[in-house]
Amino acid sequence: MEFTRLNEKHVRDLMTMVPTERFSTGESTLDLHSRDQSHHRPTRPDGVIWPIGKSEVSRILGYANEHTIPVTPWGAGSSLEGNPIPVHGGLVLDFSLMNHIIDIREEDFQADVEPGVIYKDLNEKLRHKGLFFPPDPGADATIGGMIANNASGTRTVRYGSTKDHVLRLSVALANGEIIDMGTRASKSSSGYDLIHLFVGSEGTLGIVLEATVRLVGLPSEFSAGIATFPDLGAAGKAVFGILRGGLSPATLELLDPKCVEVINRERGLGLKALPTLFMEYHGSSEEQVSELMEMARDISSSEGCVDFRSGIGRAERDHILGARHELGEMIFRAHPGYRVLSLDIAVPITAYPEIISGASHEVLERGLVGYTFSHAGDGNIHLLLAGEEDDSCQWAVIDQVSEKIVLKALALGGTATGEHGVGIGKRRFMEAEHGKALVWMKRIKALFDPKGILNPGKIFP
Ligand SMILES: Cc1cc2nc3c(=O)[nH]c(=O)nc-3n(C[C@H](O)[C@H](O)[C@H](O)COP(=O)(O)OP(=O)(O)OC[C@H]3O[C@@H](n4cnc5c(N)ncnc54)[C@H](O)[C@@H]3O)c2cc1C
Structure with missing residues (x-):
């Protein structure tokens, strides 16, 4: 697809649709809209517009479509797969x-x-x-x-x-x-x-x-707990037991020992560096959430849990789960000057221990810096791989390892992305994951956007 870069005439035309203070081609604005929170290389747009209403967006799109100018919508730019990076330049519409x-x-x-x-x-x-x-x-x-x-x-x-x-x-x-x-x-x-x-x-x-x-x-009562297991298999069995037992956790997250070490360093929780489940329960009374936590404790113990801590109430919940919520940032902080690839895959729950231990094995064998944590109740796994910014050899290995893990997830009946989306990074797996259905996705795209101006370079290989 041939796209048009923004020229002076386009800028003049667009200025009749939005006031100057909401349209910028300034260097720093273009830089700010050239990258999301992922490891993907930045690409600048040609201009950024901050629309304030439906009819304005409609007019801008009509114009961009007529002139085949790419348009990429922008929220907060917090994506992890390059989803809002304007890889073909053109306009970014920032909805802030x-x-x-x-x-x-x-x-x-x-x-x-x-x-x-x-x-x-x-x-x-x-x-x-x-x-x-x-x-x-x-x-x-x-x-x-x-x-x-x-x-x-x-x-x-x-x-x-x-x-x-x-x-x-x-x-x-x-x-x-x-x-x-x-x-x-x-x-x-x-x-x-x-x-x-x-x-x-x-x-x-x-x-x-x-x-x-x-x-x-909003639930009126909360409880939260941390369960430590001797190995991944035991933690996986506890996840299954908690889900099958109908406890309906509001959070069920599994962290590998390296993640636990990072949390200990930043929060001083003194947890054992072993596979660890962070969990949360919601309910209408203190009795109810305490009972759920006791059931979780029993299930965990029966699977060999070596340490179980829990707390009741909003403050305790915030204290226990705050550490998990900030884990991503803690890992980024632990590696200043590094780029971090945030791999996101999901598999059926039964395949969960296999994919995690396979990933850990790869990381160890290839001498990489890697952290695995997952939304265990959904079989959704994140592997954060950190590499020195300009070490292209290391990044080639990171790329190989992440590709191998994604292909394994697909072979186990899973998906290349549980929640981060396809963006730039997962395009190459679309054919393997969707087969003939990908042809129909392309037809749908062509039907809604025949000139391909909307966020081009994403999703499709
Ligand atoms: C520390 C950290 C932790 C994260 N954890 C999670 C997590 O647990 N789960 C998860 O799902 N994600 C997670 N993310 C990723 C990210 O926060 C989400 O994908 C989020 O939905 C992106 O929202 P955004 O507003 O930043 O959108 P952007 O990154 O700006 O854009 C995302 C996509 O939406 C498009 N878009 C934006 N606005 C519009 C619009 N109005 N209309 C149509 N398209 C639009 C963009 O073009 C782009 O393709 C995490 C990110 C970080 C940095």
Whole structure:
């Protein structure tokens, strides 16, 4: 596909659609929109626009489509697969000014939001109403970016991922046409499910301008625990036991010994450097969450758990799980001057110990710096591989190892990405994962975006 780079005439034309203070071609702005939080190499856009309304986005898209100028939507730039990097230049639409919570209908458990709303800000507002929006990628992500990546997080095991919380979308297509999909009913069997086509499409099919999201009641009581196991097999069995036992954990995370060492260093928790489960339970009373924690303790003990700590209440929960939530940043901090590849795969739960021990073996054998942690209840594994910024030999090995692990995940019936999306990094696995279905994905892309201007260079190999 041949794209047009932004020239002076385009800039003049675009200036008639948005005021100067919301359009920039300045060096520092272009740099800020050239990279996400991944290890992928940055590429600058030609210009950045901060839209403030639907009709503005529609006009800009119509113009860009006519002139075959690439348009890449931008939320908070916290992606880990290069998803918002404008690899073909063109325009970036930064949605940070479209950040209004339009309406909260608490008795319907719904909120209407603009795409630039940071999910943590929404949850702060909802807290006073006893509600929350459960998907929690951890970073300061926007709801537009979460919808585009179908983000999930530590609470997905109980509450589902972003796709389970989107009821209605207003989307601008590549030609500037705006369409609404979905309803405010909590379920529907009407027609093709366009919402779930757009959720996870990484801004390649259309741009989200407004969403109605599903909320849930904030639990009144919390408990959290840390269980240490002698080996991975025992921890895997405990995960299965907790899920099968109907304990419905709100968080069930498995950390490898190296992650535990990092947490000990930063938080002084003094945990044994062994495979460790971090877990959380939600309920309506202290008795209920205590009982769930005791059941988890019993299950863990029966699988050979060597240390079990727990706490009841919000403060205890925050103390115990805070360490897990900040693990990513702690690892980044532990390796200043390094780039970190954040590998994200998911497999059936039964394949879980095999893939993790295979990954650990590879890391050891190839002499790499690697940390494995996972949303264990979902079979979603992250392997963080750190390499010196300019050591191309080391990065070649990191690349080989990550490819081997992804192919193994696919062979075990899993996916190349559980939650970070395809972006740039996982394009090469699309054929292996989807086979003939990939041809139909390409046809869908061509139908919605015939000139391919929306976030080009992503998803497709
Ligand atoms: C420390 C750390 C931890 C993380 N942990 C997790 C985790 O546990 N789970 C998880 O899922 N992710 C995680 N992430 C990744 C990231 O936070 C999520 O993918 C998040 O959803 C990205 O949101 P964003 O607002 O930053 O979007 P961006 O990175 O800006 O964009 C993401 C994608 O959405 C597109 N996009 C943005 N806005 C729109 C719009 N309005 N319409 C259409 N497309 C749009 C972009 O083009 C891009 O393709 C983590 C990231 C970091 C840095």
